[in-house]
Amino acid sequence: MLEVRGVSVRYGQSAPALRSLDLKAGPGRVTAVVGGNGAGKSTLMKAVSGALGFDSGRLVEGEILLEGKPVHRLGPTALVRRGIAHVPEGRRVFADLTVEENLRAGAATVRGRVQERLDEAYGMFEVLARRRRQRAVLLSGGEQQMLAIARGLMSGPRLLLLDEPSLGLAPKVVERIGEIISLIREQGTGVLVVEQNAAMALSVADDGYVLEQGSAVLSGTAAQLRATDEVQQLYLGGSGTADELLQFADRAPLQRWSA
Ligand SMILES: Nc1ncnc2c1ncn2[C@@H]1O[C@H](COP(=O)(O)OP(=O)(O)OP(=O)(O)O)[C@@H](O)[C@H]1O
Ligand SMILES: [Mg+2]
Numbered sequence: 001m002l003e004v005r006g007v008s009v010r011y012g013q014s015a016p017a018l019r020s021l022d023l024k025a026g027p028g029r030v031t032a033v034v035g036g037n038g039a040g041k042s043t044l045m046k047a048v049s050g051a052l053g054f055d056s057g058r059l060v061e062g063e064i065l066l067e068g069k070p071v072h073r074l075g076p077t078a079l080v081r082r083g084i085a086h087v088p089e090g091r092r093v094f095a096d097l098t099v100e101e102n103l104r105a106g107a108a109t110v111r112g113r114v115q116e117r118l119d120e121a122y123g124m125f126e127v128l129a130r131r132r133r134q135r136a137v138l139l140s141g142g143e144q145q146m147l148a149i150a151r152g153l154m155s156g157p158r159l160l161l162l163d164e165p166s167l168g169l170a171p172k173v174v175e176r177i178g179e180i181i182s183l184i185r186e187q188g189t190g191v192l193v194v195e196q197n198a199a200m201a202l203s204v205a206d207d208g209y210v211l212e213q214g215s216a217v218l219s220g221t222a223a224q225l226r227a228t229d230e231v232q233q234l235y236l237g238g239s240g241t242a243d244e245l246l247q248f249a250d251r252a253p254l255q256r257w258s259a
Pocket of ligand 1: 011012014017035036037038039040041042043044055056089196
């Protein structure tokens with residue numbers, strides 16, 4: 001279980017990117033965090049994976065616990081060893097390395113079981129098996145996203161962090177990514193996915209949060225969130241108009257309820 005407790009994050013002297021955020025990601029569950037541009041989604045992923053320092057970000061308040069133990073002072077390598085793998089935004093694969101070299105890089109900080117995990121990755125992603133000797137730069141955007149996810153799984157995480165896996169991909173590929181997230185959960189790995197694509201994320205998730213300006217304004221089961229008017233209109237392309245969207249942008253946060 002991952003627990004984010006009252007976490008605030010700042011970059012330099014600018015306004016906080018996360019504001020007293022509380023969030024839980026249960027073991028073996030899919031937790032979705034949906035929110036628009038600048039809501040703090042990537043900041044949350046960086047805070048949990050120990051990568052804030054690369055961007056001059058600082059956790060200024062609160063704590064992050066993994067199985068009850070504080071982990072917010074640990075760096076990325078220590079966190080990978082504790083079972084947290086981060087698939088960053090923009091599917092940053094190593095363009096000049098082959099598919100297989102990319103996968104092996106994902107296992108670099110953990111010991112053993114590399115061949116077994118490669119076999120599992122090729123079992124889950126047939127396209128990667130076929131193209132294992134090709135350089136990653138030759139893959140399509142969707143295939144690169146699959147590779148980024150598979151690379152994240154190579155460290156055998158208990159919790160996989162996915163930062164906008166659907167970004168810029170065609171609907172069919174987005175659907176496939178949803179299926180892969182479900183498959184990862186079936187194999188016992190928890191997933192914390194942040195997305196602008198609320199339809200995809202809330203359709204595969206067990207639990208969800210709506211993030212606005214660094215705060216969780218709504219939380220509940222994914223089914224509860226899907227049924228909420230605000231989520232329907234503003235995030236699921238319901239009857240929300242551009243005017244309503246603009247109005248919502250400066251509105252006081254909705255009252256938060258707990259799951
Ligand atoms: N390296 C940085 N330095 C300064 N400010 C930053 C930095 N990274 C993010 N921010 C600011 O923090 C806030 C949250 O950004 P973040 O990248 O977490 O949002 P996001 O929800 O991931 O957005 P997007 O959907 O565009 O990826 C924004 O106001 C952003 O401008
Ligand atoms: Mg982001």
